[in-house]
Amino acid sequence: MSVETLVVTEDEDGMRLDRWFKLRLPQLSLSHLNKIVRKGEVRVDGKRCETSTRLSTGANVRVPPLQTRVPEGVAAPSVRRTPSDADAKALRDMILFEDKHLLVLNKPYGLAVQGGSGMVRHVDGMLEALTDANGERPRLVHRLDRDTSGVLLVAKTRRIAADLGEAFRARTAQKVYWSVVEGVPRPAQGRISLFLAKGEGMSDARPTKPGIGRAGLEKMRVAKHGEEDAQHSITYYATVDKAAPRLSWLSMKPITGRTHQLRAHAEAIGHPIIGDPKYSGPKPLHPVDPLRAIPDEVERKLHLLARRLRLPHPRGGTIDVTAPLPPHMQKTFDIFGFDVRQYDPIEDAPEA
Numbered sequence: 001m002s003v004e005t006l007v008v009t010e011d012e013d014g015m016r017l018d019r020w021f022k023l024r025l026p027q028l029s030l031s032h033l034n035k036i037v038r039k040g041e042v043r044v045d046g047k048r049c050e051t052s053t054r055l056s057t058g059a060n061v062r063v064p065p066l067q068t069r070v071p072e073g074v075a076a077p078s079v080r081r082t083p084s085d086a087d088a089k090a091l092r093d094m095i096l097f098e099d100k101h102l103l104v105l106n107k108p109y110g111l112a113v114q115g116g117s118g119m120v121r122h123v124d125g126m127l128e129a130l131t132d133a134n135g136e137r138p139r140l141v142h143r144l145d146r147d148t149s150g151v152l153l154v155a156k157t158r159r160i161a162a163d164l165g166e167a168f169r170a171r172t173a174q175k176v177y178w179s180v181v182e183g184v185p186r187p188a189q190g191r192i193s194l195f196l197a198k199g200e201g202m203s204d205a206r207p208t209k210p211g212i213g214r215a216g217l218e219k220m221r222v223a224k225h226g227e228e229d230a231q232h233s234i235t236y237y238a239t240v241d242k243a244a245p246r247l248s249w250l251s252m253k254p255i256t257g258r259t260h261q262l263r264a265h266a267e268a269i270g271h272p273i274i275g276d277p278k279y280s281g282p283k284p285l286h287p288v289d290p291l292r293a294i295p296d297e298v299e300r301k302l303h304l305l306a307r308r309l310r311l312p313h314p315r316g317g318t319i320d321v322t323a324p325l326p327p328h329m330q331k332t333f334d335i336f337g338f339d340v341r342q343y344d345p346i347e348d349a350p351e352a
Helices: 017-024 030-038 085-094 123-130 158-169 261-268 327-336
Strands: 004-007 060-063 095-098 102-107 149-155 174-182 189-198 220-223 231-243 247-254 304-312 318-322
Touching: 004 158, 017 030, 085 095, 085 102, 085 123, 095 318, 102 318, 123 149, 149 158, 149 318, 158 304, 174 261, 174 327, 189 261, 220 261, 231 261, 247 261, 247 327
Parallel strands: 149 304
Antiparallel strands: 004 060, 095 102, 102 149, 174 247, 174 304, 189 220, 189 231, 231 247, 304 318
C-alpha cells in the first residue's frame, strides 16, 4: 500500500481521527495508529494531528502505508476484489450526469458505498475499474447508507474531490431526500433541531417482517447539548402527500450531515421511515390499529431516496441532478397514487 490522501466526507464531519480510521480501516490496530500519529506520518490538511483531532468535511487526511491485523479468532477478510469490466459497466449504468471532472451516480438500494468488515462489493472498490490512463481513480465526495438509494457524487481527480468537499463543508450543497414514513406528522411541515450522539448498539426495533434489514452496530440517539460526541443536527421536512392514517410521503432537507441524521430524526418525531429496522421506534404495548397498519404489499426495504443534489461546480456553473425512485419506492407510490410530478413544498424551506 502506498501513501494515500483521503477526503473526509460530509457524514464524517466532526468525527475523531481514531474513530475515522476505525470506520475506514477496521483492520488497523489502535497501537499502530497511535504510533504513526506520534511519528507525524498521519497529517490532516498537511498538519500534524492527534488521535483525538476532530475532522471537518473536505479535510485531506494523509494515510501512510499501513500494517493491518486480523483480530484473533476472526476469519481473515476476503482478498480485495480485482476491478472488472462488469464493475465498469455497472457504474456506467448508474450514471445520471458526467463531465470531464465528475460523475453523479444513482446508487441502488443495498449496494454499500464503502467497504467494511466482510464487505466485498462496494462503490469505492468498483471505482477502481474507472481508473484512467494516468492512474487517476475517481474518488467519493460523500456517502450514503447502504440501503439509501439515489444521488451519489464522485470526483474524477483529487483536486476536484477537495473542491467539492469544500462545498459540502461550507454548506453550499443543497440536498433533498424523499422518504415514506409511518403515520402522518403534525405539523405537516417543520424543523427538527436535535443533538445526536452514538447510542449503545441496536434499539428495540420492530421490523414488520422477520429477517428484514441488516442489524448494524451503530445507532444514533438523541443527546443533550454538552454530552460527549453530541453534535447539533437540523432537518427541514414537508409532507408532500399522505395516505392517512397509515403513511406519508415526506420531503426532507438536511442542513447538517450527521450519521443516520434523517433516519434518527424521523424516529424522534414519532414517524420512522418504513423499512428501517434500526430506527423504527419501540414495540407497541397494544395491538396495532388495523386502520393504521402498513399493507403487506409495501416492501419492508428502507424508503429513503437521495432525490436531488444541487451545488456549485468547481469549474463554473451549477450541478443539479435528480434521481428516480428505486423500484420498491415506486411500487409504494403506485399503491397509494402518489405522483412524483406533485409540487414539493420543501423547495420553500430555508437553506440554513
